[in-house]
Amino acid sequence: MSDGELGEAFELGRTCAMAAESCRDLRRCAQMYGVLFPPAAFDAELYNALTLTTAFSAPWATADRLKVVNRTALWVLAVDRLVDHTATTREQVNRLTRECLSVADGAVPRSAVTRFLADLRDELATVKEFGGLRWLWRDQLARMLAGMSRAWVWRDTQATPTLARYLDNADSRGSCFVDLSHWIYTADGWAKAHLEELRAVSRQVQRYLHLLGDVASYRKDMSWGDLNILGLGVSRAEVTDAMASLAREAAQLIEPVREHSPRTAAYLRRQIGFNAGFTGVSGHDRPA
Numbered sequence: 150m151s152d153g154e155l156g157e158a159f160e161l162g163r164t165c166a167m168a169a170e171s172c173r174d175l176r177r178c179a180q181m182y183g184v185l186f187p188p189a190a191f192d193a194e195l196y197n198a199l200t201l202t203t204a205f206s207a208p209w210a211t212a213d214r215l216k217v218v219n220r221t222a223l224w225v226l227a228v229d230r231l232v233d234h235t236a237t238t239r240e241q242v243n244r245l246t247r248e249c250l251s252v253a254d255g256a257v258p259r260s261a262v263t264r265f266l267a268d269l270r271d272e273l274a275t276v277k278e279f280g281g282l283r284w285l286w287r288d289q290l291a292r293m294l295a296g297m298s299r300a301w302v303w304r305d306t307q308a309t310p311t312l313a314r315y316l317d318n319a320d321s322r323g324s325c326f327v328d329l330s331h332w333i334y335t336a337d338g339w340a341k342a343h344l345e346e347l348r349a350v351s352r353q354v355q356r357y358l359h360l361l362g363d364v365a366s367y368r369k370d371m372s373w374g375d376l377n378i379l380g381l382g383v384s385r386a387e388v389t390d391a392m393a394s395l396a397r398e399a400a401q402l403i404e405p406v407r408e409h410s411p412r413t414a415a416y417l418r419r420q421i422g423f424n425a426g427f428t429g430v431s432g433h434d435r436p437a
Contacts, residue, residue: 160208168204170212171219172196178220182261185227190234199223202427206419209412210335217272218331224265225293225323231262232297233304233375242301246294253287273333278341282333285344289326296321304376312383312391319359324420325351332413340410347413350402354420357395360388365428396421 175196179186203218204210228249236242248263258264273279273286300321303310310318320326328351332340340347363370363378364385370377378388399421407414 164204164208167212167215168200171200171204171215174212174216175200175219175223178223182265184261185265190230198427202423205423207416214335217269217334218327221269221327221330224269225327227262227265229297229323232301234373236301239302239305242298246298249294250287250291253290269330273330276334279333282341282344285348286329286333289329289348292320293323293326300376309381312378312387315378315381316356316359319352319356322355322359322362324355324358336413337410340413347406350399350406350417353395353399353402354417357392357399357421358424360392360395361424361428361430364388364430
């Protein structure tokens, strides 16, 4: 085995070990906020997939530096389950939104889901820049919750949004909120000073991931009665074409970031590449 192969194998092993350590942290979180994470919905495969995704998106990091991105992603999944599978009325969804935004503004949490959010808020507050960036974090949280609420209404009323309108609601996926949390906690100085511009890039990647997730989870979503673009009269070919366009557009937006913050650009590119490879679904050419 050549030195290059040894080095590559070492990095792969290190990244997998980091994912395993992160997975243990998420399992501890699930125990702390137990009611949010029923084993039937949050199994070992889910924790492994989540932490592998973040580890391979930022393989230069440590498990401690990935703590916030992993925990935020887990929190988003918990909220998504509450909206999709627990809420039975629009008022319940609206109440959840109000409670989360109140806690984001500094209120005392009164439930497991808001206690978890408060702990994330307080961890982010250990970063000196959070005071000046809190409005952006809160704004993206509000966009995510509004998107989830809109998706709930579509499902409840059996609406059939167009592909364009569905993509406009991609904030419901929550990956941009996860990215912002991660960058506030760990990004370099340039990225923290340009988070508003980076959010636009992240939201473009999010649109791609929104469709990718639907294609990958189509059978499960249909069995659960969840909203899925392939169940709204949009063909697989249309979705694949849209994914290819979104990936190209995301690449164009990411490229200028590389000059100023190479790791931020790499993280965004890896979000697309790793998720496509992990799910076995790709609406774009394999990255070089």
